Amino acid sequence: MEKTIIAKKKFGQNFLKDKTVLSKIIQSMPNNNNHIVEIGPGLGDLTENLVKYKDTTAYEVDTDLIAVLKSKFAIDIENERFKLIHTDVLEAWEEKGSLHKSSYDLIANLPYYIATNIILRAFEDINCENIIVMIQREVAQKFAAKVNDKEYSSLSIITQLVSKEARILFDVPPESFDPPPKVVSSILFISKKKDVELDKGFLKFLKVCFSQPRKKLFKNLTALYNKEALSNIYNELNIKETLRPHEVDVSLYSQLYTKVKDGKQQS
Structure with missing residues (x-):
C-alpha cells in the first residue's frame, strides 16, 4: 500500500496541483539551452513537466519526499535527465558557490519561509541566469516594485x-495547492544581468534607508550618519529632505551611498 505524504509545516510545504498553473509556468520558460534547477520539488508535479523539456537538477531536504521522487523519476534518473540532490539548498550554495556547474534557470515553487533568502542567493550565483519562482504575492510585489x-x-x-x-507573470489562488496556503501566491520572473556583483556595504546602507519605511529617508539615515554632513550631501545631489524611502530611485540611492561612503560621515 502506497504511503500517503502529508505536507510538513516545518518545510513550508504546499503541493501545487493545478495543471493549468503548471502549464503556464512551463510556457513562461525562457527559450534557451540552459539547465534547469528546481528547489523543493515536493511530489514532483512541476518536475514532471520540466524534465520533458530539459535536463533538470532538483534539491530536496525532506527524506520522505526523496523516496517518492526516486521512485517516480527512476527512469529519468537512470537516463541522467534528472538529478536529485538530498540536501538543504542554502547549505549547498554555501559549500559549492553555485547550484550548477554551467548556466541554469531557477524554476521552482519556493517555500515561503526561505523564498527571499533563496532569491537573494540566486542573485549572487553567477551561473543562475533566469529566475521563475512562485512565492507569496506580497513578497513578489517587493521584488518587482518600481520607485x-x-x-x-x-x-x-x-x-x-x-x-x-x-515582473510578476500571474497570481495563483490558494485552492491551486494541497493544502491551500492562507495567502495568494505569484509567479515572479527575473532575468539577470551578467557579472553584477552586489556591494555588501550598499546592502547594509539600504537596510538603514528602509529601517522605518514611512519616515523620511533623511531621518532614517541620521541613525548612522552625521546630520550636518548629510544635509550637505542632500544639497549637493539636489535631494529634498522631505522624501521618503520609496520616493528615491536606484540611481539616486547609488549616488547617495557613494557620497556617504567616500566621506565616511558616520556619526
Whole structure:
C-alpha cells in the first residue's frame, strides 16, 4: 500500500496541483539551452513537466519526499535527465558557490519561509541566469516594485541593480495547492544581468534607508550618519529632505551611498 505524504509545516510545504498553473509556468520558460534547477520539488508535479523539456537538477531536504521522487523519476534518473540532490539548498550554495556547474534557470515553487533568502542567493550565483519562482504575492510585489510604488523596498532596488527585467507573470489562488496556503501566491520572473556583483556595504546602507519605511529617508539615515554632513550631501545631489524611502530611485540611492561612503560621515 502506497504511503500517503502529508505536507510538513516545518518545510513550508504546499503541493501545487493545478495543471493549468503548471502549464503556464512551463510556457513562461525562457527559450534557451540552459539547465534547469528546481528547489523543493515536493511530489514532483512541476518536475514532471520540466524534465520533458530539459535536463533538470532538483534539491530536496525532506527524506520522505526523496523516496517518492526516486521512485517516480527512476527512469529519468537512470537516463541522467534528472538529478536529485538530498540536501538543504542554502547549505549547498554555501559549500559549492553555485547550484550548477554551467548556466541554469531557477524554476521552482519556493517555500515561503526561505523564498527571499533563496532569491537573494540566486542573485549572487553567477551561473543562475533566469529566475521563475512562485512565492507569496506580497513578497513578489517587493521584488518587482518600481520607485513610488508603495511596495518599493530595498529588495526592489537590489533587483533593479542585478536584473534586465523583473515582473510578476500571474497570481495563483490558494485552492491551486494541497493544502491551500492562507495567502495568494505569484509567479515572479527575473532575468539577470551578467557579472553584477552586489556591494555588501550598499546592502547594509539600504537596510538603514528602509529601517522605518514611512519616515523620511533623511531621518532614517541620521541613525548612522552625521546630520550636518548629510544635509550637505542632500544639497549637493539636489535631494529634498522631505522624501521618503520609496520616493528615491536606484540611481539616486547609488549616488547617495557613494557620497556617504567616500566621506565616511558616520556619526
